[in-house]
Amino acid sequence: MTNSFTPARIGLGLFKVPVESTQALVEEALDVGYRHFDCASNYGNEAQLGAALSNSGLDRSNFTVTSKAWIDELGPTGIQDALKRSLDRLGLDSVDIYMIHWPAPERDLYVASFQEMLLLRQDGLIKNVGVSNFHIDYLERLRQEIGSLPVINQVERHPYLQQQELFTYHSKHGIASQAWGPLARAEVFADSRLASLAERVGASIAQLVLAWQLSSAVSVIPKASSRKRLEENLTSADLVLPEDVLKELNGFDRDYRTGPNPADKN
Numbered sequence: 659m660t661n662s663f664t665p666a667r668i669g670l671g672l673f674k675v676p677v678e679s680t681q682a683l684v685e686e687a688l689d690v691g692y693r694h695f696d697c698a699s700n701y702g703n704e705a706q707l708g709a710a711l712s713n714s715g716l717d718r719s720n721f722t723v724t725s726k727a728w729i730d731e732l733g734p735t736g737i738q739d740a741l742k743r744s745l746d747r748l749g750l751d752s753v754d755i756y757m758i759h760w761p762a763p764e765r766d767l768y769v770a771s772f773q774e775m776l777l778l779r780q781d782g783l784i785k786n787v788g789v790s791n792f793h794i795d796y797l798e799r800l801r802q803e804i805g806s807l808p809v810i811n812q813v814e815r816h817p818y819l820q821q822q823e824l825f826t827y828h829s830k831h832g833i834a835s836q837a838w839g840p841l842a843r844a845e846v847f848a849d850s851r852l853a854s855l856a857e858r859v860g861a862s863i864a865q866l867v868l869a870w871q872l873s874s875a876v877s878v879i880p881k882a883s884s885r886k887r888l889e890e891n892l893t894s895a896d897l898v899l900p901e902d903v904l905k906e907l908n909g910f911d912r913d914y915r916t917g918p919n920p921a922d923k924n
């Protein structure tokens with residue numbers, strides 16, 4: 659597979675958005691200008707995302723959706739069924755990006771699942787085959803055993819977990835890097851050093867951190883629950899940070915995860 663895929667720079671993350679408020683939030687986000695939505699079977703709100711997209715009247719080519727297969731949906735048959743269930747709930751004929759949510763290495767099903775996703779892509783049900791939470795050794799297994807790599811890897815990434823080695827591998831192999839938890843699940847807002855950097859550039863902490871992510875060609879999918887925050891996060895795309903500020907932010911890395919190490923999630 660040749661990797662020439664460029665994801666939207668900013669999308670809306672839907673993890674932990676309550677089912678009853680998802681449709682209204684997506685409608686608000688569409689109104690603000692969001693056109694990419696990050697969802698998963700495990701989030702429980704695909705149907706509400708689908709309803710908002712359908713109500714918008716937007717042409718299918720004007721928005722993109724990611725969904726993901728959960729750990730208990732892995733395996734060739736599992737993936738086929740999971741994708742069909744997701745498409746059904748979303749009310750779509752195809753998903754723009756479909757990901758293995760976690761590799762769950764102890765189950766040893768991610769290689770077979772990925773191979774099945776390549777077939778589902780040939781069938782037109784998946785436009786782009788992606789993965790999430792893959793370390794380099796899992797990607798290498800795909801490359802060596804199937805001779806193919808995902809077009810995108812969505813991993814935890816924020817100032818405290820910068821993923822430099824993994825992203826160097828991505829660049830070498832044409833894999834797009836996408837950050838989940840791009841605001842360290844709100845932990846950035848309690849950081850006084852980030853607050854003073856944000857003040858220096860005349861932006862909010864969210865805008866500072868998201869602009870830093872975008873500056874290294876990493877796409878982001880921050881979750882936000884109000885119109886003000888949706889707008890604030892989207893406008894971070896217009897913020898260009900000076901070199902000295904970028905350099906300081908690069909120094910925040912301390913290999914700190916808000917979520918599990920993918921090796922341990924099985």
Ligand SMILES: NC(=O)c1ccc[n+]([C@@H]2O[C@H](COP(=O)([O-])OP(=O)(O)OC[C@H]3O[C@@H](n4cnc5c(N)ncnc54)[C@H](OP(=O)(O)O)[C@@H]3O)[C@@H](O)[C@H]2O)c1
Pocket residue numbers: 670671672673674696697759790791812813837838839840841842843844847864879880881882883884887888890891917
């Ligand atoms: N692939 C995976 O395994 C995986 C794992 C986790 C997440 N994800 C995806 O990544 C998305 C984002 O990650 P996340 O939701 O865990 O964390 P996040 O986006 O880093 O942080 C979200 C938190 O930041 C707050 N926030 C957002 N914008 C803000 C702003 N401008 N000012 C102040 N607070 C702000 C949100 O508050 P409010 O919501 O209250 O506004 C929420 O508490 C998820 O929704 C999901 O789509 C994927």
